[in-house]
Amino acid sequence: MTSNDTAFARACQVIPGGVDSPVRAFGSVGGTPRFIDHAEGAYVYDVDDRQYLDLVGSWGPALLGHAHPQVVTAVRAAAGKGLSFGAPTEAEAELAELIQLRVPLAERVRLVSTGTEATMTAIRLARGATGRDLLVKFAGCYHGHSDGLLVAAGSGIATAGLPGSAGIPEPIAAQTVVVPYNDAEAITAVFAELGDRIAAVITEPAAANMGIVPPEPGFNALLRELTRAHGALLIYDEVLVGFRVSAAGWWGLEGRTISPDLFTFGKVVGGGMPLAALGGRADVMELLAPVGPVYQAGTLSGNPLATAAGIATLKLADAAVYERIDAASAALQGAVVDALNGAGVTHQLQTAGSLFSVFFNVDHPVRNFADAQTQNTAAYRAFFHSLLDSGIALPPSAFEAWFLSSAHDDRVLEQAVAALPAAARAAAQQG
Ligand SMILES: Cc1ncc(COP(=O)(O)O)c(C=O)c1O
Known part of the structure; x- marks a missing residue:
């Protein structure tokens, strides 16, 4: 053995x-x-x-590969100053600025600890902003493991061949409308029928959790067009592709031509430490507590070690x-x-x-x-x-x-x- x-x-x-x-x-x-x-x-x-x-x-x-010396040095330096304060630090604003520099549409940024939290919060924000309940997602896309997102999900759910997860109440699953990826007709039909009830479309702007499935030309633009026409928000979930496929993620790679209302980031942005983020339109992001009525919080949000790793990584990339x-x-x-x-x-x-x-x-x-x-x-x-x-x-x-x-x-x-x-x-x- x-x-x-x-x-x-x-x-x-x-x-x-x-x-x-x-x-x-x-x-x-x-x-x-x-x-x-x-x-x-x-x-x-x-x-x-x-x-x-x-x-x-x-x-x-x-x-940058594992244990990049400069990232490790930054984390060690942060650790020497304390592991967590439960109070704001200057480094959090620095990381938010670095994100904004790469994706200027992230007019406001909030740091969280996981991609799941980022997407969960973005969806809550969209519902708070629109006063609507329904969420549209695409089959095979994975957006983390919160209840409403484990319907026809990719990644581990796809690997295990599961339709979804046990433990999700039917009324919650019923708030998620699932549409085939790259299917312009299907998404158009969903908006024709339910358009005034849809809070947001969340998409992997290039799908990477069912294997790699890039968007067909015009598909992401259609999502923008439909959401805008029907008063719904568009959420680009860049947790996987963000800051990986280019300095400005998929949004940058596709030419900065589309303006989602909200973005979610994870993985690279934390440089290997537990950190993720959401960002987007200031008027929507300012609905977040403590400014607005949409609640989100985290004991370890913007943790100083994770923030140091994220800053070092983005500066080196x-x-x-x-x-x-x-x-x-x-x-x-x-x-x-x-x-x-x-x-x-x-x-x-x-x-x-x-x-x-x-x-x-x-x-x-x-x-x-x-x-x-x-x-x-x-x-x-x-x-x-x-x-x-x-x-x-x-x-x-x-x-x-x-x-x-x-x-x-x-x-x-x-x-x-x-x-x-x-x-x-x-x-x-x-x-
Ligand atoms: C596109 C996408 N969104 C969200 C998540 C969830 O992130 P986390 O595992 O940090 O909760 C993932 C994780 O793989 C992802 O690929």
């Missing part, structure tokens, strides 16, 4: 499934999740001191960082496609900026969740384990994006390029 097996067995005695977030389980790929001891740059190391080239990146935050990640992603994508073609594996590789994922045994573009569900997850499982045996850690789910960092240079990627042909052959055997 390895130390990893022992660690998992121990954890299972006290933690449901041995993990504190279901996406970390190996339920859909089989086997034992790796218990990580430490991480540095492009690598994570498990408790048996096995090294893995990491393509999970903590599910997004590790834009300059144009060169994004260029490096784009180049690494293009190189890895090319190697993946070559390997899969070489082994005769039909597949779709889809991208959203530097994020990408591969749908096995799919021969047409994946436009929505129903398309994503037609992929051959057994082929992914074989591919995943072949790479893991070669010391390369992909997300343990076919429905997740692959994450690169500025530490993934050519030398680092050589290991992946060398291991991909065997992984592709393993996938081919699953037909």
Whole structure:
């Protein structure tokens, strides 16, 4: 028995499934999740001191690679001054300003601790601002684990093949209208029927929790047009893509052409610490307590360590960082496609900026969740384990994006390029 097996067995005695977030389980790929001891740059190391080239990146935050020395130094310095004050700090305004500099539409910003809190608060704000109840979301998009958002959700819910979550009262689920992603006709019809009852549309402006499914041209613009025409708000949930796919997230990458009312950010903005944010139109954001009547609070909101990590990360994430990640992603994508073609594996590789994922045994573009569900997850499982045996850690789910960092240079990627042909052959055997 390895130390990893022992660690998992121990954890299972006290933690449901041995993990504190279901996406970390190996339920859909089989086997034992790796218990990580430490991480540095492009690598994570498990408790048996096995090294893995990491393509999970903590599910997004590790834009600069793990344990970037300057980020760690900033956190250490903050820790030396106290772990939490429950009172405002200057650093919170500094981080809010850095966010605003990148996304000027974030006229006001509130820092929270998780992406779930950010989306939950954005929705409450939209309901408070409009006096309406209904929320529109898209099937296969994931916006965190608050009640109304676990209907037809992506990420771990998709990985487990669940329609939603138990424990959500029917009247709450009934406030969420689910529409297929990229379906202009369906969303237009929903607004025609329910337009005066809809508080907001929340969208992943490029979907990344059902595998990568980019918006079709004009889709996000249509969302803006419909919400505006019907007096509803548009929420861009950039928790995953924000500050990752470009300095200004997906909103920047798509050309700053669309003006959502609210944004939610997470992952990169906290530099690996528990921090997320929402931002948007001043008149809407000023409805938040203590100024307005929409309540939101958090003992650890804007925590000084997390804020220090976020500031250091955003300051370090300059144009060169994004260029490096784009180049690494293009190189890895090319190697993946070559390997899969070489082994005769039909597949779709889809991208959203530097994020990408591969749908096995799919021969047409994946436009929505129903398309994503037609992929051959057994082929992914074989591919995943072949790479893991070669010391390369992909997300343990076919429905997740692959994450690169500025530490993934050519030398680092050589290991992946060398291991991909065997992984592709393993996938081919699953037909
Ligand atoms: C788009 C999106 N929104 C919200 C969340 C929830 O964030 P958190 O896990 O920090 O609660 C996630 C998490 O993966 C996400 O990808």
